Amino acid sequence: MTNSASTAKTMFRRAGVTAVAAALLAGVAMPGVAAADSGRDRPDLRTMVQDIAASGFAGAQLRVHDQRGDWTGSAGVRELGSAAKPPTNGWFRIGSNTKTFVSTVVLQLVGEGKVGLDSPVAGYLPEFGLDRRITVRMLLQHTSGLFDYTGAVLPDGTVVPGIPLAGKEFLDNRFHTYRPEELVRFGLSKPPLFAPGTDWNYTNINYVLAGLVIKKVTGNSYGDEVQRRILRPLGLRDTVVPGTWPGIPGPHAHGYYRYEEAGQWKTVDITNQNPSWASSAGELISTTKDLHTFFSALLGGKLLTAPLLAEMRKPHPKGGYGLGLYVQDTSCGTVLKGMGGFHGYGTLMASTLDGSRTYELSMTYGDSDADLGKAYFKADQTLTDKVLCDK
Template sequence: MNVRTVRRAVTGALATAAMTAAVLTVPAAAATADGDAAGRHDRHSATRSAMEAQLRTGIPGVLGQARDAGGTWQGSAGVADLGTGRPRLPQDRFRIGSVSKVFTSVVLLQLEAEGRLSLDDSVERWLPGVVRGNGHDGRKITVRQLLNHTSGVYNYTADPGFQKLLGPGFREHRFETHTPAELVKTAMAHAPDFRPGEGWNYSNTNYILAGMVVEKVSGHAYATEIERRVIRPVGLRGTTLPGTSPKMPDPHGTAYTTAGSEDPDTKPFDATELNPSWGWAAGEIISTTGDLNRFYGALIGGKLLPAAQQRELQTTVSTRGQMPGARYGLGVAEIPLSCGVTVWSHTGGIHGSVSLAAATAGGKHTAAFNLNGDWGGDLTALTEAEFCGKAPAADSAARTPERSPQKVMTLR
């Protein structure tokens, strides 16, 4: 089944299927009359429309959850598996790609709050000799610049050889293990993008280095620190760090990829199992929509960081036009929407999985979405629908994540 066939199938059978969407929980203080419940349900009609619109790009299925004062709303469109036709389920797990970065940032900010490092420490202080070569100099780069992508460090996933591993060579190399040192070495073979502090460029290498700093400062594996400091305290029961394991914990659907091919006749294939070590602290985490909402509600709600570090998290820099209108903090982006609402968000793309997590100020309204295909979709439409109640434009299904105003901050 190629991409064109998938699109025809989805536009036909799946796009006309009823989408499951319901209010799952309502706070005790909220009214529970049928009229009020219907009103809460209707508030997500634009979100339902935006989810269904993703299917017209050929995406097999979309999963979403939103939380606000009205309770928790869960919706899905399309299927989790094209072979069986199983619908996507609220408890389904998926790879969140670069949404992982904010977990790594939170750990470093907590370590700073404990006085164990400073955001203004040089990378060289903690990783002597690691960031050197072809103009890179860790003595001139701070930890803060790693987290807000102003370091200028080359992005290892942009390396032509690495691109082949992720693209045409993905089937052959998908189960290989990559070490953080190897990933950084790949980046050091290239010149920096710019001098530290003089530009902005999204670089996965920044967060590989951030994970290495976590380990040097704490004396523990970065995954251990995330589990101890974030996953357990927030109660993220569906969130895991797989390390080198290619397996997905149950329940989960199927992740479909074209491995970056732009050929419309490329046959999407199952990418559910892969060794995510090449993403490590920049993007290996597996989670659920419920856990992402819980995490973003706690983080943007100020429950994970002291006030000083919360301000650091949400102190932003210009993305120099790479994300029009958006500014980037320490692992989260500040994104103004068309209705005047601002959300704190991050997106993530990895083979077969495109994700979004977002929250308004104070974490009062959160939303998380996942697409189980990586060749289409419009995350901006989903965000505008949920937070502004804005139904997607007629042509929104034609957008790819790369052309969307809300650029997918991706591993690939």
């Protein structure tokens, strides 16, 4: 297991936009809090979401479930230049929280005997010539050692770039369509970071491969299987698998991208973008309500058998990562989390082991020069302490 500080910092660097996020995405602090739709006044939570928005984000929407019931609220602005606040249950890009959905589907297939958790991935996807030591479990836990198509920092500090995900080059390509196979082959064109199973490194290529395993075994896209196995049974009508569609449905806050060009900082509305570069590693769109329903159902045993859920909750000693979610030791015991970043958006979902305390948070980036890595970590730590641990 790992402490919340190191997990949040690592996750913000590697999830979704990986190392791009902290340096190039930013938010703006704006006053104001939207009314809670729960009908209960919670001054402590209203102050909390306002402080989160003011720490460097354009806006934030928060959902909390605890002994006092359910509460939702938002702070900041829905769009720069407007006074309207973010919707309290608007749509947003959930980034690497997508991985929890994908891992759940893979584990269901394990339970059905269609996938072996410790079987070689090459047996399902022979077309890629993968090292046969790489197992399905290694994909789900990020121990495959494969180079990520989003780029990597080598042990000696050398930065090896991936596909364009930063600066003007990214903006010029933000509507480009990537095929999952293309992303995998890009990563495989680089030397592996370490021998399979010998270390831990968070990489999106693992979950793109997991999505392709689902397709090979079922004959359906990973998105169709997520719909059939999770979204429809749980009634998650506000969770979307966008594919190449660049939009966001329904009420939503805008996300912004801040980058430097010719010595000048510029801010661009990045709400509309083709998410195919993230694929089954981070493309989903959802709401705090749907994330709460999904995570509660998952941890409550409604989607996986007890033995498979136990496998999911076994953390790697270095990364604190189980199979599709983070397992953290805190002052009040073990908690489980999903964490994600995407250009313009940051997301957290978390729960105590018994599900009695949960929170879901969406943050949108604006035009502030604040350190978003620090702001993201602070929001995670604050919510963990005050909501999950009831400090």
